[in-house]
Amino acid sequence: MTSTDVGFDRDHPVPDRYTVPDCGELDAMADALSDGMLSGGASIVTEYEQALADWLGVRRVIAVSSGTAALHATLVTAGVRPGDEVLLPATAPLPTAMPVLTCGAVPVIVDTLPGSLALDPDDVRRKVSARTRSAITLPLWGYPADDTAARGVLADAGVPVIEDACQAHGTQIAGRPAGTHGLAGCFSTHDRKLLATGEGGFIVTDDEDFAERVDHYTHLGHLKGGHGVNYKLAAPLAAIGLRRLAVLDHQLAARRGQAERIMSHTKGVLAELGYRDGDTPNYYSLVLVAPRAAQRIAAELAAAGLAPDSIRFGYRPLYHQPLFQNYATWCPNAEHLTATTLQLPVHPALPPETLDWIGTRVATLAGEPS
Numbered sequence: 001m002t003s004t005d006v007g008f009d010r011d012h013p014v015p016d017r018y019t020v021p022d023c024g025e026l027d028a029m030a031d032a033l034s035d036g037m038l039s040g041g042a043s044i045v046t047e048y049e050q051a052l053a054d055w056l057g058v059r060r061v062i063a064v065s066s067g068t069a070a071l072h073a074t075l076v077t078a079g080v081r082p083g084d085e086v087l088l089p090a091t092a093p094l095p096t097a098m099p100v101l102t103c104g105a106v107p108v109i110v111d112t113l114p115g116s117l118a119l120d121p122d123d124v125r126r127k128v129s130a131r132t133r134s135a136i137t138l139p140l141w142g143y144p145a146d147d148t149a150a151r152g153v154l155a156d157a158g159v160p161v162i163e164d165a166c167q168a169h170g171t172q173i174a175g176r177p178a179g180t181h182g183l184a185g186c187f188s189t190h191d192r193k194l195l196a197t198g199e200g201g202f203i204v205t206d207d208e209d210f211a212e213r214v215d216h217y218t219h220l221g222h223l224k225g226g227h228g229v230n231y232k233l234a235a236p237l238a239a240i241g242l243r244r245l246a247v248l249d250h251q252l253a254a255r256r257g258q259a260e261r262i263m264s265h266t267k268g269v270l271a272e273l274g275y276r277d278g279d280t281p282n283y284y285s286l287v288l289v290a291p292r293a294a295q296r297i298a299a300e301l302a303a304a305g306l307a308p309d310s311i312r313f314g315y316r317p318l319y320h321q322p323l324f325q326n327y328a329t330w331c332p333n334a335e336h337l338t339a340t341t342l343q344l345p346v347h348p349a350l351p352p353e354t355l356d357w358i359g360t361r362v363a364t365l366a367g368e369p370s
Ligand SMILES: *Cc1c(COP(=O)(O)O)cnc(C)c1O
Pocket: 066, 067, 068, 069, 093, 095, 096, 164, 166, 167, 187, 188, 189, 190, 199, 200, 201
């Protein structure tokens, strides 16, 4: 089958947006509305938090208004104050890094290990200082990053780790879900994420004291004297989240099948972004590594309306963004990773012929001389 048979071009782009089929959200919204309890104080929000905690196997979940709010509240609660330093990988996109600036803190950009999204432990050792208050790890695109070595260095330095798991719902790393490896994990439920409530997010932790303090901070100090912000999640959004959480495992399995279908065409030509045996990506995107042809393939796919992040978001290491240029420090491994990876859509609504077209097209382009 050729591209003309399927007919993808600029006027008929491959759809990259996905909305889960109706799973009772409308009824749940109607119930919330007829309850008349629409604020973040409604009992449905507590019910949603408990369901998330059960799904992830953690002690506490605090629902908040966005992934950005989750990251900001977590950094503040971890003690990040103006002038403090926060380590983060050079592969971090803007939404990971902006909350550090919101704290008035200094982002310290760390290189990743070769061919990996994990923090390079040697670079962490070089960049950790007396002002380092926290470090962020990032399983980007839902890919398991093996941060074990960096975690060891950070633990020795007494630096708490925060996971930005905003794209990693259901990703498994070393036998545990992404978001449950550090002091706290931050998730987004923005419309584009695998669990979507429009806007929204949540913080997960096994540390009861930390949970109490994050809850306090995100709920205006419960108006009991302490300082806080209002990052509560509104009840109708919790109602949507609760219904969609019930079909999330099903969606994750469907994504894995879609990814495998594309990879049946690219096997032996292009490798998948690496991870350890036993770990599992959630297939937020399928990420393939094209050492020589990534930019050329990306340009071709973009012409079919299927733009990888490298083109759509101009994805490159963080310090290329004007907002973070002052924090630039050359990160060769992250430069190489962002220049050689392709992020492909594998959402459950893509029909088999589209997946076959993507797989064969990518494999053909990768095999052509540059
Ligand atoms: C989406 C996202 C965020 C921010 O979440 P919002 O809910 O949009 O505020 C942060 N980090 C990463 C990696 C994300 O993908």
